[in-house]
Amino acid sequence: MEGLAALYKAQDIESVFQQYILPWSVNIVLAIIVLVVGRWITKRIVKFFRGVMERAEYDHMLINFLAATLQALLMIVVIVAALDRLGVATTSIVAVLGAAGVAVGLALQGSLQNFAAGIMILIFRPFRAGDYIEAGGSAGTVEKVGIFSTTMSSTDNKEVIVPNGNIYRDTITNYSARPTRRIDLVIRVGYDSDLKKAKELLNTLVSNEPRVLSHPEAFVAVSEMTDSSINFVVRPWVNTGDYLAVKCSLIETIKLEFDQEGIEIPYPQLDVHMANSP
Numbered sequence: 527m528e529g530l531a532a533l534y535k536a537q538d539i540e541s542v543f544q545q546y547i548l549p550w551s552v553n554i555v556l557a558i559i560v561l562v563v564g565r566w567i568t569k570r571i572v573k574f575f576r577g578v579m580e581r582a583e584y585d586h587m588l589i590n591f592l593a594a595t596l597q598a599l600l601m602i603v604v605i606v607a608a609l610d611r612l613g614v615a616t617t618s619i620v621a622v623l624g625a626a627g628v629a630v631g632l633a634l635q636g637s638l639q640n641f642a643a644g645i646m647i648l649i650f651r652p653f654r655a656g657d658y659i660e661a662g663g664s665a666g667t668v669e670k671v672g673i674f675s676t677t678m679s680s681t682d683n684k685e686v687i688v689p690n691g692n693i694y695r696d697t698i699t700n701y702s703a704r705p706t707r708r709i710d711l712v713i714r715v716g717y718d719s720d721l722k723k724a725k726e727l728l729n730t731l732v733s734n735e736p737r738v739l740s741h742p743e744a745f746v747a748v749s750e751m752t753d754s755s756i757n758f759v760v761r762p763w764v765n766t767g768d769y770l771a772v773k774c775s776l777i778e779t780i781k782l783e784f785d786q787e788g789i790e791i792p793y794p795q796l797d798v799h800m801a802n803s804p
Contacts, residue, residue, distance in 0.1 A: 557608040564604030572597045588648035591673060637674065643694035644673040657702040662692035706739060707769045709762050713780060714755035716790030721748070721756060724789050728760055731779055737772045738762040755792045 572593050579589045648671060653659045658667050659678070664686045666678030676693055678686045701707070715724045725746060732744045744762035751757075760780075764772045784791055 553612050557611040560608045560611055561604060564607065565601070568597060568600040568604060571600060585648045585651070585671065588645070639691040640674045640689045643690035644671070644675075646694055647671060647676070647690055648673075652698050653700045653703070657700055659701065660699040662688040662696050664688050701769075702766055705766060706763050707766050708742075709760075709764060709769065709773045709776070711760040711773070711776065711780075712749070713758040713760055714752075714792055715758065715784075716755060716792045719756075719789045723787065724784070725758065727783055727787060727789070728758060728780065731776065731783060732760060732762050735762070735772060735776060735779075737764055737768045739764060 575596055576589060576593045579592065647653075653661075653668055653671075655668050655670060659665065662676075664678060664680075666680040666684075666686050668676060669679050669685075670677040672690075675687050675689050678688065680686055713724075713728065715721065725748070728746045729744075732738055732746065738744060739762070742763045744760070746758060746760050749757045749759040760776070762772070762776070781791065
């Protein structure tokens with residue numbers, strides 16, 4: 527009887543081993559393999575992605591953020607696959623993660639708009655640090671482009687932080703994007719002044735300015751005749767960095783030369799004619 531009992535006990539242990547211990551052991555080993563191999567593949571994919579982004583010369587902040595996001599998403603897939611290998615019901619886990627994502631998205635709707643706009647700005651790069659831009663109702667020199675906001679420095683050295691959503695859904699004017707810019711001046715001349723002399727003087731002053739580019743050629747011409755003046759348009763081309771300095775210099779030089787040559791620059795005035803009373 528004792529021998530028979532021992533035989534039954536041995537059979538029970540073998541049955542438990544075959545039905546529970548062995549399958550669980552295999553599943554645990556396979557889950558560990560999935561984790562190790564998945565982590566190795568994830569690192570390789572992220573490294574390849576980072577290399578492609580760096581060769582494309584994208585912003586380092588964008589590269590780091592996208593690489594971290596990609597790594598997190600891939601690791602979630604690997605962990606879910608490992609749990610599935612262990613027999614855990616991963617459908618409910620995925621559903622919970624999806625519901626949590628929707629809830630967070632609704633709670634952070636405004637922030638997510640700025641985040642999405644920041645990603646688009648960093649990818650398409652309509653401007654970079656150091657550019658002078660006008661966007662989102664503000665103007666200034668870009669100091670830093672972040673994921674949620676862009677920091678600019680105004681001309682009077684104020685720090686301006688603009689949400690990326692405001693920038694991306696508005697018109698962006700980048701004054702530093704092109705290597706050259708055209709200066710547009712309107713010079714008013716009185717009707718009693720010598721028109722040909724004024725035009726020759728304007729052409730001379732523009733050509734004598736060393737920072738004015740020879741190509742494209744500067745344009746000086748009469749544009750219109752108003753009630754109190756004849757207007758010239760003066761349009762020289764300069765390097766973008768010289769724009770403001772050359773514009774101010776030309777305005778000052780034209781005023782001084784016109785005064786010296788006796789060319790009138792009219793200003794609003796009222797002429798009153800008194801009739802002799804009897």
